[in-house]
Amino acid sequence: MADPRVNGQGAAQVDAVVVGAGPAGAAAAWELARAGRSVVLLERGPFPGSKNLYGGVVYGRILDQMVPRWWEEVPVQRWVVRRSTMVATPTQALTVDYRTQAWGRPPYNGMTAFRSEFDRWLAGKAVAAGATLVTSTVATGLLRDETGRIAGVRTDRPDGDLRAKVVIACDGVNSFLAKEARLLPRVDAAHHTLGVKEVLALPREVIDQRFGLRGDEGADFEILGCTGGIPGGGFLYTNADTVAVGVVLSLPHLAASKKRPEEVIAGLKAHPAIAPYLEGATLKEYGAHLIPEGGYDHIPQLHTDGMLVAGDAAGMCLAAGIWLEGVNFAIGSGLAAGRTAARAVASGDTSAAGLAAYRRELEEGFVLANHKRLRAAPGLVLSDRVQHRYPGLIADLAEGMFTVTDPTPKPGLLKLLRRAARRNDVRLRHLLMDGLRGGRAFR
Incomplete structure (x- = not known):
């Protein structure tokens, strides 16, 4: 490990340890390093991204804060210019298909990327800013000082204790460190x-x-x-x-x-x-x-004495039906965690009170502002009618509209809607109720 000082107990000492070199961890380490703080970025895999699986689109607008003209160097697979939303039954499908050439030129909107390449690239930005990346290393637990306050992490390396003024847990869903700190409740x-x-x-x-x-x-x-x-x-x-x-x-x-x-x-x-x-x-x-996918109402406590939690470890993935976003929210939370930790170290107050600005910054920025605004969306999207009845209703309604009924007169839209509702066991009052519920959820 480069730069860390050694204290009297023989453990390396740094300003901050970030556990997990995914998008949240890399962003946090980048913020700390550019603020002049000594920071170690731990990664359990042989390189950042080696353990990650991702099934979606990376939205890069948040990268504007980190890398000017990032699109010129990011390891992209394709720039998404076509977004299709499909509702399906076993034999039907109705698709709203949107495409725009504006998304295919700078500054772009979204991209497909391999996390093994994207995460390594982003962690490289943290290293270039001055962070020390240590791979193939597992943080096995938290260190505490004589008062019981978090003071670093234990690792699976011989003599691998790493003392720090702040620990930032970016170790993914079901974070062991957040659980040990009693920040993460039992998984539901x-x-x-x-x-x-x-x-x-x-x-x-x-x-x-x-x-x-x-x-x-x-x-x-x-x-x-x-x-x-x-x-x-x-x-x-x-x-x-x-x-x-x-x-x-x-x-x-x-x-x-x-x-x-x-x-x-x-x-x-x-x-x-x-x-x-x-x-x-x-x-x-x-x-x-x-x-x-619990959303705003199930985001855990995000800080305690000497520790912050970011990314998936903090439940930051936005799953709201129309929007399913993770990487950009992870980066946003990591940047906020890194800034908060850097200020706390500079002020000499890394207590829970000194780190409380983290939650406030997330609430004022896009990360928790969007989660709060869309807090009702996950329950609606996963509800029985949305999942099991409305796809058939929508598909049957479309089929009725586009089926030519000559020589009989064409049925009216209301008749088609009622027929589709009966076929799919949907009452019109429930359709109205869910429409109002959706209007409130996505307002």
Whole structure:
């Protein structure tokens, strides 16, 4: 480890230790290093991103704060210019398909990227700013001083205790350090989903032809009604010469269904609206990870004496149906944690009171402001009617509208709506209630 001082007890001493070199940890370490603080960034894998699985789009606007013109160097697969939202039944699909060329040029909107490349690039920015990256090292627990206050971390290295004025836990969902600090309550499966993804190889020209893309253009599909009766959703997006397809599933309902996640993915891949995109593709990678989807009302306590929590460890993933965002929220929380820790070290007050500005900064910025505004969305999106009845209602309504009924007169829209509602066991008053509920949730 470069630079850390050694105290009288033989343990390395730094201003801050950041545990986890994902987007949150790299951003926190970058902020601390650029403030002139000695900071060690610990990563359990052989390199940042080696242990990460991600099934979505990285939204890079938050990177404007870290790297001017970041799009010129970020390891991107494709720039997303096409966003499709699909509702499906086993035999139907209705898609709202939006594309814009504005997203295909600077400053861009979203990109597909491999986390193994993106995380390594972002951690490299922290190292360039002065952070010390230590890989293949597990933080096995917290160190405490004589008063019981958090004062660093233990690692699995011989003589690997690392003392610090502040510890920032960015060690992912179900954070062991946050649990040890009693900041993270016992995991409630009802507030977590399982994300499962397959990466399938296809020639670049085939992807371009099937998805209507050119050059570095990319597509992102978000799908409702494709999870075999298990609350959740599906996704399909393009990389340079692979496509990623997967599902996000409610943990309790997945367990109750007795289905394996790969069975649900197989059903999605075989859907008539999806199968033509994937014909002839070969499997390259399969993986799964937990996603915190409890939203604002289930975000844990974020600080205590000598410690902050950021990223997925703090439940920062935004899962609000229309928006499913994680990396940008992780970076935003990491930047706020790093700034707060740097100020606290400079002032000499790394107590809970000295670190309390972290929560306030998140509330005033986009991270918790968006979570708070959309706090009702997760419950609505995962509700029984939205998951199991409305996809069929929407698809049947569309089918009725576009089915030519000659020589009989065309039915009116209200008649079609009533017919679709009856077929899918939806009462119009429930439809009105959920419409109002959705209006409030997404206002």
